[in-house]
Amino acid sequence: MIIAVVLVLLALVVLGVVLYTRRGGAQARAHRQRQRELSKALAVATKTHASAIKATEKELKSVRSAYDKSVRGAERTLTELRSPDGRRLGHYRGVTLHELSISTPQGKSSLIGAQASVDTAGNLAVTRRATLTRTVAGGVLFGPVGAIIGGAGFKKASKHDNRELYLMIETPTLVAVVECPPDQGLKARAFAAQITTAAKQSEAIAAGRPQQIADAESALEAARADTAALTAVESKLASVSADPAMLAAIDAAKQAVDAHIQAAPVRKALPAAS
Numbered sequence: 001m002i003i004a005v006v007l008v009l010l011a012l013v014v015l016g017v018v019l020y021t022r023r024g025g026a027q028a029r030a031h032r033q034r035q036r037e038l039s040k041a042l043a044v045a046t047k048t049h050a051s052a053i054k055a056t057e058k059e060l061k062s063v064r065s066a067y068d069k070s071v072r073g074a075e076r077t078l079t080e081l082r083s084p085d086g087r088r089l090g091h092y093r094g095v096t097l098h099e100l101s102i103s104t105p106q107g108k109s110s111l112i113g114a115q116a117s118v119d120t121a122g123n124l125a126v127t128r129r130a131t132l133t134r135t136v137a138g139g140v141l142f143g144p145v146g147a148i149i150g151g152a153g154f155k156k157a158s159k160h161d162n163r164e165l166y167l168m169i170e171t172p173t174l175v176a177v178v179e180c181p182p183d184q185g186l187k188a189r190a191f192a193a194q195i196t197t198a199a200k201q202s203e204a205i206a207a208g209r210p211q212q213i214a215d216a217e218s219a220l221e222a223a224r225a226d227t228a229a230l231t232a233v234e235s236k237l238a239s240v241s242a243d244p245a246m247l248a249a250i251d252a253a254k255q256a257v258d259a260h261i262q263a264a265p266v267r268k269a270l271p272a273a274s
Contacts, residue, residue: 042253074220104176116195
């Protein structure tokens with residue numbers, strides 16, 4: 001009989017412990033779940049603010065890039081216009097063509113009055129006889145054409161490729177002859193035509209250059225002063241960074257998390273068995 005009573009009392013104690021533990025565990029689980037929810041709300045508020053800042057920074061980067069590109073383009077245009085040579089138009093076989101000048105292996109000259117042609121050495125010796133005679137006598141002509149022509153008497157070389165092509169450039173102060181690969185006839189002639197066309201335009205370009213420079217200076221000044229879009233986005237970034245609603249949401253979420261942590265349930269000691 002006594003044993004039965006003891007067993008019943010022991011069972012009641014165990015049942016009480018189990019029920020107490022379950023009740024305390026449920027409270028702890030509920031508290032942890034709520035803390036996860038509050039922490040998630042804080043993360044969302046923080047991420048929302050950070051994303052808004054990042055998006056505005058990206059917008060600012062794009063606007064600043066466009067501004068810098070505009071200014072650099074205006075600066076480049078002004079630099080080219082201020083150059084005595086003008087803009088660079090082309091290059092071929094050591095010859096560089098600008099709006100107002102031409103540079104060759106034999107020297108540099110103003111482009112005004114220039115002309116260019118492409119032909120074989122033999123044809124050049126006939127069609128440009130007077131020019132080449134004067135050039136050779138003056139010691140300007142070098143290379144294969146000089147060897148073929150051989151001086152004022154135009155002595156022909158014993159062996160040469162009839163397909164050989166030469167680009168001949170004539171200006172009032174310079175004559176230059178440049179050898180071209182036989183398979184580049186079209187390219188060489190196109191460049192010669194470009195030289196001749198540019199030469200016809202160079203005098204008018206030179207006359208209008210002062211006004212072009214003045215216009216380019218005004219354009220550069222306007223490009224540098226056009227900061228409205230840049231200023232607007234910079235102001236927008238400052239506003240987003242200090243946005244009171246988003247900062248208040250973050251602060252409220254932090255306070256909720258801190259308060260919940262401080263309110264964590266404290267498990268009481270089990271009542272003493274009587």
